[in-house]
Amino acid sequence: MFAEKHFHPLSADSPGTHINPGLYGDQRVWTFGFWKGKDGKGCYNTACSGFVQVSKVIPIVEPYDLKTGVPGWMRYSIHQDKNTGNWWITQLMKDAPNEDIGYWPKEIFNLLDNGANMVGVGGVVQASRSGLSPPMGNGNLPNGGRQDSGIFTNIEVLNSNYKQRKMNSFRTENLLDSDKCYGLRIGTVKPFYRTHLGFFFNYGGPGGISCGV
Incomplete structure (x- = not known):
């Protein structure tokens, strides 16, 4: 963060x-x-x-x-x-x-x-001189369960009055430079689980050759 x-x-x-x-x-x-x-x-x-x-x-x-x-x-x-x-x-x-x-x-x-x-909040990788980009998170694309790939949970931000607010209470922007090698999935689950995870997202991937910027 x-x-x-x-x-x-x-x-x-x-x-x-x-x-x-x-x-x-x-x-x-x-x-x-x-x-x-x-x-x-x-x-x-x-x-x-x-x-x-x-x-x-x-x-x-x-x-x-x-x-x-x-x-x-x-x-x-x-x-x-x-x-x-x-x-x-x-x-x-x-x-x-x-x-x-x-x-x-x-x-x-x-x-x-x-x-x-x-x-x-998120993940960043840097490609080697050969053009090989390393794995991000645990190396899995966020296509499965909530804990099958990298995850950020209960993300909160202090506003100008120092009050805690869920991150999605503010304007958010999703950034994914290479959907070929990495993924990003905003979590949506039943209300029961939200008390545990709060606002969360899954991210990561295996990396590879020529992943782009």
């Missing part, structure tokens, strides 16, 4: 999980935090000055063990502190108090001083 002001590519912050051999030197899944701000400066995690680690329990970057807890489920929240203007990242815990991981100081951004005009 990321926050962005005025749809500007130089003002954004985001947490999540990814596989990045160029950054970590292996094929494991890692948690991460990324930011871009003034003068195009920015980086992953704490590779440059910017992100302030606060939690002594949960680091911004660490290998993510899919075998512990509920496989593949992460619960993150990003919000701007009303008093300081800093952007906090919090991990929402299921059976324990939420943990503030750390924050990006407002001073490192040029367009995120007073909230964001756009938030986004």
Whole structure:
């Protein structure tokens, strides 16, 4: 999930999980935090000055063990502190108090001083020089059940009054760059299940050759 002001590519912050051999030197899944701000400066995690680690329990970057807890489920929240203007990242815990991981100081951004005009959630992949695009999510197209492919659930956004609203309460735009290799399916289920999943969507796919932009 990321926050962005005025749809500007130089003002954004985001947490999540990814596989990045160029950054970590292996094929494991890692948690991460990324930011871009003034003068195009920015980086992953704490590779440059910017992100302030606060939690002594949960680091911004660490290998993510899919075998512990509920496989593949992460619960993150990003919000701007009303008093300081800093952007906090919090991990929402299921059976324990939420943990503030750390924050990006407002001073490192040029367009995120007073909230964001756009938030986004989803998956991104990068093709190799040979033109091979890697799998996204768990590698399955979202053509089956709700948990057969990658999924985002219970997506909520804070409005200008800091009130939580379902993401589809706002104008939304669906982006799918390559329907040849990846898919996107907005979830629709019986009302009983909505209390559990909230607003959700499935995404991902196997990747392949010549997947396009």
